[in-house]
Amino acid sequence: MRVVTLAEPDDFDGWRDAARGLIGEGAPPEQVVWQVGGGPPDLFGGGGDIPSPAAALPTPAFSVPRPFIDLARNVVMASDPERFALLYTLLTRLRREPGLIEDRADPLMRRLDTLAKGVRRDIHKMRAFLRFREVEEDGQPRFVAWFEPDHHIVRANAAFFVNRFASMRWSILTPAVSLHWDCKALSEGPGATKADAPDGDPTEAVWKTYYASIFNPARVKIGAMLKEMPRKYWKNMPETALVPGLIAGAQAREAQMIETARTSIGGNSAAAWEALRDEAGACTRCPLYKPATQTVFGEGPVDAPLMFVGEQPGDQEDLAGRPFVGPAGQLFDRALGEAGVDRSRTYVTNAVKHFKFEARGKRRIHAKPGTGEIDACRWWIEQERMIVRPELTVALGATAARSLFGRTVTIGRERGQRLELPEGGAALITVHPSYLLRLPDEATRQLEYARFIDELKMAQAMLA
Numbered sequence: 001m002r003v004v005t006l007a008e009p010d011d012f013d014g015w016r017d018a019a020r021g022l023i024g025e026g027a028p029p030e031q032v033v034w035q036v037g038g039g040p041p042d043l044f045g046g047g048g049d050i051p052s053p054a055a056a057l058p059t060p061a062f063s064v065p066r067p068f069i070d071l072a073r074n075v076v077m078a079s080d081p082e083r084f085a086l087l088y089t090l091l092t093r094l095r096r097e098p099g100l101i102e103d104r105a106d107p108l109m110r111r112l113d114t115l116a117k118g119v120r121r122d123i124h125k126m127r128a129f130l131r132f133r134e135v136e137e138d139g140q141p142r143f144v145a146w147f148e149p150d151h152h153i154v155r156a157n158a159a160f161f162v163n164r165f166a167s168m169r170w171s172i173l174t175p176a177v178s179l180h181w182d183c184k185a186l187s188e189g190p191g192a193t194k195a196d197a198p199d200g201d202p203t204e205a206v207w208k209t210y211y212a213s214i215f216n217p218a219r220v221k222i223g224a225m226l227k228e229m230p231r232k233y234w235k236n237m238p239e240t241a242l243v244p245g246l247i248a249g250a251q252a253r254e255a256q257m258i259e260t261a262r263t264s265i266g267g268n269s270a271a272a273w274e275a276l277r278d279e280a281g282a283c284t285r286c287p288l289y290k291p292a293t294q295t296v297f298g299e300g301p302v303d304a305p306l307m308f309v310g311e312q313p314g315d316q317e318d319l320a321g322r323p324f325v326g327p328a329g330q331l332f333d334r335a336l337g338e339a340g341v342d343r344s345r346t347y348v349t350n351a352v353k354h355f356k357f358e359a360r361g362k363r364r365i366h367a368k369p370g371t372g373e374i375d376a377c378r379w380w381i382e383q384e385r386m387i388v389r390p391e392l393t394v395a396l397g398a399t400a401a402r403s404l405f406g407r408t409v410t411i412g413r414e415r416g417q418r419l420e421l422p423e424g425g426a427a428l429i430t431v432h433p434s435y436l437l438r439l440p441d442e443a444t445r446q447l448e449y450a451r452f453i454d455e456l457k458m459a460q461a462m463l464a
Contacts, residue, residue: 003033006084009176010152011036012076019088029092034084064094065101074116077152086112122151127160127422132170133198143170146197154179155188160422162186163406167286167372173197269302273387276380280353286376288354288369293318298349298384305463307347307390308332309381311399311432315364318355323348328434332396335433335449339456347388351403352377374403382423393425394459397432416455418462426462430455 002022006014015034022032068090075083090108093100103109132143143165147154154174161172162181172179173192180187277297283289296313299322316326324332336343352373357364381403385393395401401409406422411431419427431452439445 001031001033002027003035004084006034006036008152008155009036010077010155012073015076015084015087016072019091022088023091023095029085029089032085032088034088064091065098067101068094071101071112071116074119075112077119077156078115079151080115083115086115119151119153122149123153123157124422125149126153126157130172132165135198137169140169143168144173144197145170146173146192146194149174152176158186160406163371164375164378166375269387273302273384276383276387280380283353283377283380285379286354286373288352288356288373291357292354294321295353296321296323296350296355297353297380298347299323300343300347300388301345302347302388304345304347304388305391306341306345306459307349307385307388307393308396309393309400309404310348310350310396311434312350312352312369313355314366314434315355315357318364323350324433327437328432331436332433335453335456339453339460341456341460347384347390349381349384351381351400353380369399371402374399378403378406385423385425391426391463392459393421393427394456395427395429397435400432401429416458428455428459428462430459 004018004022006018008014072087075087080086086108090100090112093108100106100109104113126147126149130145130147132145134141134143136142154172154177158179161170161179165181167183169183170181173196175193176191178189178192180189280297281295283295289295292313296317300307310324310328313323314326314328317323317329323329333343336346352369355364356367356369356373358367359365393404395404395409398409398411401411401414404421404427405419409429411429415429415431417428419429421427431448433452436445436449436452439448
């Protein structure tokens with residue numbers, strides 16, 4: 001009997017190295033026991049404790065289907081104690097049955113798929129339901145959150161929170177492990193308890209007021225809400241304290257909304273959008289507000305089915321206080337017209353709300369926003385999408401895509417495809433109109449402009 005000891009419960013690299021060595025030795029699955037640290041074994045049986053560290057095993061080269069690697073990376077994070085053994089069993093079978101990875105009727109594949117789906121769902125829940133609360137540490141603010149995952153997904157989610165909240169100091173506490181970010185480096189600490197996390201902070205009152213203003217009882221589906229947001233996460237989210245009362249008055253609020261909608265476009269959503277725009281007007285989340293003339297917020301109907309997100313306001317937009325009115329905006333309007341898209345029925349905004357520039361004499365030259373500036377402004381984009389609820393969001397350029405997806409996006413590889421946003425909803429990536437203006441020769445410019453129009457037509461066709 002071989003015993004393989006892995007360093008951590010989500011140790012994919014350790015499992016992979018050990019599995020390679022075991023395959024090279026011809027070790028059958030029933031002769032291998034997997035365990036984490038000094039804990040109990042992960043497999044069905046035990047016996048014959050023969051230590052078998054992953055590093056000591058030979059690692060012959062052999063290939064496996066890429067879908068197996070993707071599946072294994074997720075399954076390793078599952079809480080099922082048999083996960084390592086199940087994966088090794090699948091690996092040994094794939095050596096004899098290469099097509100097994102596509103056989104969703106096979107009981108082993110079905111079980112592993114179920115584990116992987118549970119992990120992906122838990123990753124999404126951590127991103128959607130985790131709430132930070134502000135505390136003071138060494139005279140500076142630190143934002144602390146408590147979360148209880150169902151699976152070993154905390155380390156896998158670290159990059160998401162680093163990218164999303166790069167400009168603030170935060171800690172995420174969970175029972176098994178804690179993450180700490182100081183705006184420069186990520187560190188890991190031991191697990192914590194709920195008592196270690198703060199109960200609330202002054203910003204919660206502001207958030208609850210805003211949440212109540214955008215709550216739409218007509219869209220509440222209790223069964224679906226409890227399925228997607230189990231009550232175990234409610235205690236982490238200040239707004240959920242409002243939900244029972246808001247639901248209790250749903251019929252009256254819905255009737256009021258209908259009446260309001262008869263007299264003003266957008267109903268309560270319009271009021272929520274105006275409140276959000278006014279709040280953004282005083283935004284100081286990053287230093288860009290200092291040299292800029294004003295915040296340039298989005299514009300368009302708050303029930304627009306199509307939302308366009310650009311990079312940032314330019315010189316003319318900064319002066320006018322409106323998005324896409326300069327040279328790139330004029331090209332954008334012309335392309336929309338040729339594609340048959342009515343701009344007056346779209347919502348247009350930018351990933352960054354202030355103009356970033358370099359002063360050269362009396363001229364202000366556009367400067368590309370940095371990651372910290374994009375992430376600092378991402379909160380506004382999320383709130384705009386929450387209010388407008390577009391059927392499709394179109395990212396115009398790499399900065400917009402970075403804002404929407406929370407990661408670096410290669411436009412050439414991902415443009416022109418229907419994609420799913422991390423927080424839900426459909427998206428399409430294309431180039432920014434300013435890219436077309438910068439192309440060096442007319443022939444290339446005409447080709448790229450035609451492709452841009454085709455992608456605008458595609459966006460229009462993707463609307464339900």
